[in-house]
Amino acid sequence: MSFEILTQSLGLLLVPSVLMAILxxxxxxxxxxxxxxxxxxxxxxxxxxxxxxxxxxxxIALIVSSTAMAISAGDIPGTxxxxxxxxxxxxxxDESYQMTLHGQASKALSLGFxxxxxxxxxxxxxxxxxxxxxxxxxxxxxxxxxFWLALLGLLTCALVSGxxxxxxxxxxxxxxxxxxxxxxxxxxxxxxxxxxxxxxxxVSFIPVMIGMFAFSEILRGFTTNxxxxxxxxxxxxxVPFQGVFGLLRKYPFSMIRGASLGTAVGALPGVGGDLAAxxxxxxxxxxxxxxxxxxxxxxEGLVEATSSNNAGLSSAxxxxxxxxxxxxxxxxxxxxxxxxxxxxxxxxLFVENPTMPTAIILTFFVSNLLLFPLGYVAxxxxxxxxxxxxxxxxxxxxxxxxxxxxxVNNTLFGVWIMLIAGIVGYLMERNGFPIAPVILGLVLxxxxxxxxxxxMQIANGNLMGFFERPIACGFGIVVCGIxxxxxxxxxxxxxxxxxARRREKLLALAKESAKDRAIxx
Numbered sequence: 001m002s003f004e005i006l007t008q009s010l011g012l013l014l015v016p017s018v019l020m021a022i023l024x025x026x027x028x029x030x031x032x033x034x035x036x037x038x039x040x041x042x043x044x045x046x047x048x049x050x051x052x053x054x055x056x057x058x059x060i061a062l063i064v065s066s067t068a069m070a071i072s073a074g075d076i077p078g079t080x081x082x083x084x085x086x087x088x089x090x091x092x093x094d095e096s097y098q099m100t101l102h103g104q105a106s107k108a109l110s111l112g113f114x115x116x117x118x119x120x121x122x123x124x125x126x127x128x129x130x131x132x133x134x135x136x137x138x139x140x141x142x143x144x145x146x147f148w149l150a151l152l153g154l155l156t157c158a159l160v161s162g163x164x165x166x167x168x169x170x171x172x173x174x175x176x177x178x179x180x181x182x183x184x185x186x187x188x189x190x191x192x193x194x195x196x197x198x199x200x201x202x203v204s205f206i207p208v209m210i211g212m213f214a215f216s217e218i219l220r221g222f223t224t225n226x227x228x229x230x231x232x233x234x235x236x237x238x239v240p241f242q243g244v245f246g247l248l249r250k251y252p253f254s255m256i257r258g259a260s261l262g263t264a265v266g267a268l269p270g271v272g273g274d275l276a277a278x279x280x281x282x283x284x285x286x287x288x289x290x291x292x293x294x295x296x297x298x299x300e301g302l303v304e305a306t307s308s309n310n311a312g313l314s315s316a317x318x319x320x321x322x323x324x325x326x327x328x329x330x331x332x333x334x335x336x337x338x339x340x341x342x343x344x345x346x347x348x349l350f351v352e353n354p355t356m357p358t359a360i361i362l363t364f365f366v367s368n369l370l371l372f373p374l375g376y377v378a379x380x381x382x383x384x385x386x387x388x389x390x391x392x393x394x395x396x397x398x399x400x401x402x403x404x405x406x407x408v409n410n411t412l413f414g415v416w417i418m419l420i421a422g423i424v425g426y427l428m429e430r431n432g433f434p435i436a437p438v439i440l441g442l443v444l445x446x447x448x449x450x451x452x453x454x455x456m457q458i459a460n461g462n463l464m465g466f467f468e469r470p471i472a473c474g475f476g477i478v479v480c481g482i483x484x485x486x487x488x489x490x491x492x493x494x495x496x497x498x499x500a501r502r503r504e505k506l507l508a509l510a511k512e513s514a515k516d517r518a519i520x521x
Contacts (some may be wrong), residue, residue, distance in 0.1 A: 009358035012057055013366070021058040022363060023283045025065030026370045030378050031072030032066070041436075044333050048206050049403055056341040060360050063334050065367040068120055071309050072371055075112035078383045090275040092305045098297035106242045109382060110307050111299060113375030114244040115255060120310030120368035122259040123266065127314055128361045131322055132350050134281040141323075141347065143458065144466055147451035148475030149323055150444050154437070155482055159179065165486060166435045175441020176448075178203050185450055198413040205336055205442045207405040207418040212435045215401050215422030218394055218430070224388035235353060240379040247303055254284060254304040262308030266315035276312035281305040310371075314364050322344050332443045 012018070025047070032043035044063055051059035071089075078093035080102055141149075154172055181192045182202030193199040248255065261283065262276040284304035285294045285412075291416040294301055319325045324346040326332035336344055349357055405418035425435050459465025467473045 005354050005358055008355045009362055012355055013061075013362050013493040017055065017058045018061050018359075018363070019209040019366075021054070022065040022366050022370065026063040026069045026367060029069030030374055031064035032068030032072045034076040034378065036432065040067050040074065041333075042331055043070050044330050045068070045209045045213050046397070046401070048210070048333060048337065051337050052340075054068075056338060056343050056362075057356065057359055059337055059341065061336055061367075062319060063337065064360070064363045065332070065370070065375060066196030068310055068313060068364070068367040069247055069371065069374065070083040070336070071313055072113050072116040072306075072375065073378060075306070076109065078379065079108045079112065080382060084118055087138055089309075090279070091281045092302055094295060095298065095301055096297055097280075098295065099299070099302075100299045104297060106240070106379070107299070108302065109379045109401055110241045110244050111247055113304055113371055113379065114241055114248075115258075115306040116310045117368045117371035117375070119262055120257040120314055120364060120371070122307075122360060123263045123311035124364035126263050127321075127364070128358070131318060131357065131361060132354070137433075138499050141471070142469065143451040143454040143470035144469055145475060147448065147455055147478055148465070148472055149319075150448040150451065152479050152482075154440060154444055154448070155479060168437055170439045171428065171433050171435065172437035175438035176445045177210070177441075178438070179445025179449075183351065185446075186453055198409075198411065202446075203417060203442070204409070204414065205332070205439065207414040207438055208421040208442060210405055211403050211423075212395060212422030212428075212438065215418060216425035216429065216435075218401075219422060219426040226320060231462035235309060240376040247299055251300055251303045254300055255307045258304035258307030259311040261304075261313040262311030265308070267313030267318045271312060277305045280308035303395050310368060314368075317361070317364075321349070321360065322347060324447070326440060332439055336443065341446075368460070371372035402487030441442045 005515060018478050026045070027041060027042070033040060044067055045067060047062055048216075051062065054062070074089040075096060078089045079096040096108040096112070099105065154176075179202070182198055183189065183200060190200060226407070259282045261280050265276040265279060281301050281304065284301040288294065288300055291302070312332070316326075316331050320331040320335050322345075324335065324344065326335050335345055342351070343356060345357075401422075402415055405414040406412065420449050425438075428435060428438075455466060459468075466475050
């Protein structure tokens, strides 16, 4: 990257509108992340209506800063109430809560913000260095490569979304089905519109996003009464950033390993950063010299897991900016916002307008640097933030849901879509079906279909044309390998389960036979 591009990008970043967007997004993300049950993805979805009236860079800066802060602030309810604020913080909630019970709440909160900021800066640096390089390579990509990339993103998302792979694929197929609603790409004929003119343009992902992440959360809150619940333990005196430098000296390798792992996992299309925290915490325990201390309030695992949080969040933008493929649900929202603003993410963006993606990447540095001062304030007022009653929060969220859905096309149709999506999302999560694959399927479905049709036209209907180009062949082998692995694993699990069921049946018959003989005697 040339010094000139970097200077011009800094000029775009250091303007009042962008800096105010970053500050507002950080404060908003801090507030949302600190509330139990309100996820970073939901907070991002609620910001979309505001971005309608903003320029592209301030709009993305708002999303970036709010997400970075919400992910870190999610540690607050997890540490104090044992209620994870975000899916990423759920990986180490028990560990941080044990520190609170041992009178180390201040230390647990401090290391959460401190190492999240360091991890985010590490991930942003990797994006800044590798983004333009990957963009130059991907300029040689054709529809074949982009088809395999989109398919890879969808598959990896389905594989890591929850413990049940089959349910992840079902959610993914639901998202792809919704993406087919509208006009056919080749013929222009209506598909699955059922005579509704509103559906001719397809189902907008914004009301679906708001419904599945925000409105469904309200429904879960009403049915389980979990938002804002819980009695806060005695946490003692709060001293922000207490002992963090000592932990950095004691566990420097854990911080580097967690940030590196978060960056690598977050860069995978469709995976995102939430999974990185789970892997990092498990890896820390596996390679620790004192694994028996984990689960008792040991900070080593927290250092590694929190370092991976924002690192994965930053690197999730690598596939989003370079290939136009969202790295997670948050970047899916951001990619949609960029498209609405007339900015198409992809390799040509780095060539035709390199200052824009560079300025977006630089917002990560500013957002993560704000974690230090705002994190200081958050640690000081943590107990007061948690005392906000649910009766105040829920009406505000409901208003934002209705306004955001209505503002898409200025019709009530978007509101109905949001309500239906919210009910579907609530039922899905209640039955163990992940939501993220639905959103990514809705976003990537048109990309997958468009590149598949273009590739088939180029190859004259020959499916082997997808393997003729070297890079496309490599991507195709990876995708086919993943599918083969999942299929064989499922067959093996089915056979093993079937054998176990037969053994249980034979054992039950043997017990019944022994019981009958005993009765005869």
